[in-house]
Amino acid sequence: MSLPTSNRALVWVGKRKLEVQQRPVVAPGEGEVLVKIMSTGICGSDCHNWESDSVSKQLVLGHESSGIIEQVGKNVTDRFVGQRVAVEPGNACMNCEFCLKGNPNVCANLKYCGMDPTDGTICQYYTCRTSMTVPIPDNVSWEEAGAIQPVAIAVQLSRRAALNVGQTMAIFGCGPLGLLVLAVAKSHGVKKIVMFDIEQSRTEFAEKYGADVGIATPKNTDPSVDSLTFVQNYAKEVISKHELGHGFDVVVEASGADICSQMGVFMLKAGGTMVQAGLGKPLTSVPFFQVTAKELTIKGTVRYTPGCFADAISLISRKLVDLKPLITSTYPLTKGAEAFEAQHARKDIKIIIMNQE
Ligand SMILES: [Zn+2]
Ligand SMILES: [Zn+2]
Incomplete structure (x- = not known):
């Protein structure tokens, strides 16, 4: 299967300096899926990177994303092409004492999207383990889906x-x-x-x-x-x-x-x-x-534990948590730098980036 040819990403290149760069699309391996990212919320911790002058590399920012499964890797039976999913940003080892006790949020070897040096999800295509994706019903809009992680x-x-x-x-x-x-x-x-x-x-x-x-x-x-x-x-x-x-x-x-x-x-x-x-x-x-x-x-309290994403999606889908009044602006990925300026100015409540735009 051929891979998509464009993967625009929003990249930290220096203190308060972002650049839209093309990044390679990674083919999904065994047990992995390739997600076409539709929306990403930005938050205080992204802004912390943005303001820093000491990020170790040209880092792709972002960790609050949702999208559509574009391709599935070998032996993937529980996800399908076209499925709407939220992406869990934590890539825990599932092997350390904390993971084994059900607390991957404090994994001793945690890699977390957008947290230096792990690239984030403000991009067009993201490849991850199927277990890092959580299905979203159709009645949740892409704007709302960009704020599932904070819920x-x-x-x-x-x-x-x-x-x-x-x-x-x-x-x-x-x-x-x-x-x-x-x-x-x-x-x-x-x-x-x-x-x-x-x-x-x-x-x-x-x-x-x-x-x-x-x-x-x-x-x-x-x-x-x-x-x-x-x-x-x-x-x-x-x-x-x-x-x-x-x-x-x-x-x-x-x-x-x-x-x-x-x-x-x-x-x-x-x-x-x-x-x-x-x-x-x-x-x-x-x-x-x-x-x-x-x-x-x-x-x-830090990050989230197993089932929190599914519970969050259920609350949003059943209208028990209404995200609409909180989403005050959306920006295309190509104007991501402006979105971060706005986040820094703190006039918005929640800003969502539309990754394909
Ligand atoms: Zn966040
Ligand atoms: Zn672990």
Whole structure:
């Protein structure tokens, strides 16, 4: 079977400098498929590469892609040409102790699309193992399909938080992850969700998108009040004003600001769980006396585990997670550099690249 002749790819060539280059199309080997990539979402971690001056090679960016199976390799029986699929960006070894325990997200030998030095998926054709592709039903548009991966990340977070019917929840950070966690939490029957951000326009959007309350967090402007007292008093005020009893069941920190982790710990009720998803300063202070006194659980979350993509696709397809209001711009691959400028300007919520255009 002859291979497609064009494979335009969006390539990092220097700090804030991208180039559209032709890359070879790789014929699918045994157990592999060649995917014609239709759409790719871009996110903060792509932007991190974009801004870096120390990527080790001319790297193809991107890790949030979906497309159509163009060719199947030898002995592939569970995928077919023309099938719509999402591409899981993690190529885990499936052999290390973490993979064997079902946690390929923390694989000791993980190769991850768009993460230096592994080429990403903002290209026209991508070849991978069949197990890295997850079928998508026809009622999910290509624009939406470009944002399946971040929903899978929110699903993994919901598993880590053990979300359940009737819980109360605080989410710090009204960016794409915070908003998707909101949508996934509502689909789990979480009954009251309060969202925080420093930008009022974002908390207002969160309310429109389904948060019970959106709050623009204040700054401590009184020099006579130390930061611990400020955080403690503010947590008390929120809990009583919004009738949260002894506090939230679950806190999700998706902003990376250490003051949010501190507020989160004070806002949790005894036995509550905080999931730390935001990446902030490498060293921060957390009021651990609260963790001990209230028997809190603090967990991390990273990437996704087996089944998260399928769950994400199901939520989108059944309209339990509505991506449409979040997708604020689309760009053709050939204008990928502009898409990254826009991502950096942070005016959009979610930007999708149409890879064949
Ligand atoms: Zn991402
Ligand atoms: Zn592994």
